[in-house]
Amino acid sequence: MTDRFEKDCLEILEKKVARGELSRRRFAQIAAFLIVGAPAALKAKGAMAAADELVFVNWGGDAGTAYDKAYGAPFKEETGITVKQDGSGPTEGAVQAQFESGSPTWDIVDIDPFSAEALGKKGMMEPIDYTIVDKAKMRPGFGWEYAASSYFFSYIIAYDASKFGDKVPTGMADFFDVEKFPGKRSLYKWGAGMWEAALLADGVPADKLYPLDLDRAHKKIADFKDNIVSFWGGGSESQSVLLNGEASMALIWSTRASLIEKDSGDTIKFVWDQGLISPGAMGVIKGNPGGKENAMKFIASAQVPEKQVIMFDMLGQGPANPAADALLNPEQARLNPVDPANMSKQIPLDMAWYETNYGPALDAYTKVISA
Known part of the structure; x- marks a missing residue:
């Protein structure tokens, strides 16, 4: 990572x-x-x-x-x-x-x-x-x-505020809810943080995330794939998919937060709620x-x-x-x-879990998003 x-x-x-x-x-x-x-x-x-x-x-x-x-x-x-x-x-x-x-x-x-x-x-x-x-x-x-x-850096929700009126996402359930927050989404190509996001959206409590239920996370992502416009591999990609209007929400690196605000004239905003700290x-x-x-x-x-x-x-x-x-x-x-x-609003990635599982988990994730 x-x-x-x-x-x-x-x-x-x-x-x-x-x-x-x-x-x-x-x-x-x-x-x-x-x-x-x-x-x-x-x-x-x-x-x-x-x-x-x-x-x-x-x-x-x-x-x-x-x-x-x-x-x-x-x-x-x-x-x-x-x-x-x-x-x-x-x-x-x-x-x-x-x-x-x-x-x-x-x-x-x-x-x-x-x-x-x-x-x-x-x-x-x-x-x-x-x-x-x-x-x-x-x-x-x-x-x-x-x-x-x-x-430290985090994976956080960035969203196009011009599309949602007064509504502000408050966590991963909102990220995966295209009825409440319409539009396409973008996720990280290399898996880290995306499993946690999917499980949180699927109702897993933050303190029960680990060990990650990869089958459940991958099913959540697979079922949601019609709403995903891209899987970004670098920070500039995560910015552009929001700035060009392809996606209404994306999970991005926190280091991109101020840049995307400036580049959008404060139209693209971000929240720390259920961010994933790495x-x-x-x-x-x-x-x-x-x-x-x-x-x-x-x-x-x-x-x-x-x-x-x-x-x-x-x-x-x-x-x-x-x-x-x-x-x-x-x-x-x-x-x-x-x-x-x-x-206080975020969840740290479990390094012990990643030490043992990241390689095989990424292989399985890649198959899901490539299918």
Whole structure:
């Protein structure tokens, strides 16, 4: 899930340039780094850490710039340790290949918690050292054995308010109710959050969702397919299907909420009701060249709330440290998936379930939506 979401964050940054929210000078500096100044190692097989260096592997492009500004540069000032940004993409398979090489060149990875847990149980990830990383600086329930939460996003309902008058959807039952809220719908192509949405709409209580009843969820979606105009794979697709009037509602990433409001002149709105929260995390490859302790110190340094606010401003990622909530102004809080007022209306995805079931569940989901 993380790779697709992270790539979408980069697209959002490009839109900020087009809007004038990011200076062209700054954009030129970023582009020069990415196209000309980046070492060949970053473009090919990834950065290799030297002494007193760490390699942080993310999903490329402007994400590296954001991570460097928020976390890398401050860590260098604090410790003297350089953090190289590697944008080659830490898929689960790539992390496994790094470990199995016997001499990994990566240290810290931006990873789905369920992937980190699966790899960790195979002996490929370092357990998070909670004597260095502060669990008290995480939202309750979002610190795992092999992954430390670093940001959040949500799958939420966006809707065309011009088509419904005073009516506002209040959850997934309304999303699946085309009599009360007429029009076509759009769902996420890669399954995450869609099973939960279908089950909630079918009457399953939020606290009884897991383990997910996939047969029931897939039946709900299959029976609803005549009302689904598209299954989107990227954030821009989820926007366009609403902006061009193809759909009256879509389940979208929360990072797209403010963009879709602006692009529609506030015609397309969104609600947090029964949104589905998904966490991103940092993990450390076992036997990493920069050393486990330094990697844990980097993760701990990234828990500073002011640094996480920078990531929120640049990529729309909800802060992992609840202390960051007080640093956001009301407009920022409105768009923050884990602001207490927004989070209280939502349901977190169960990472333990995804760790065990995501692959087979996605295969079955793909067959349903392709039939």
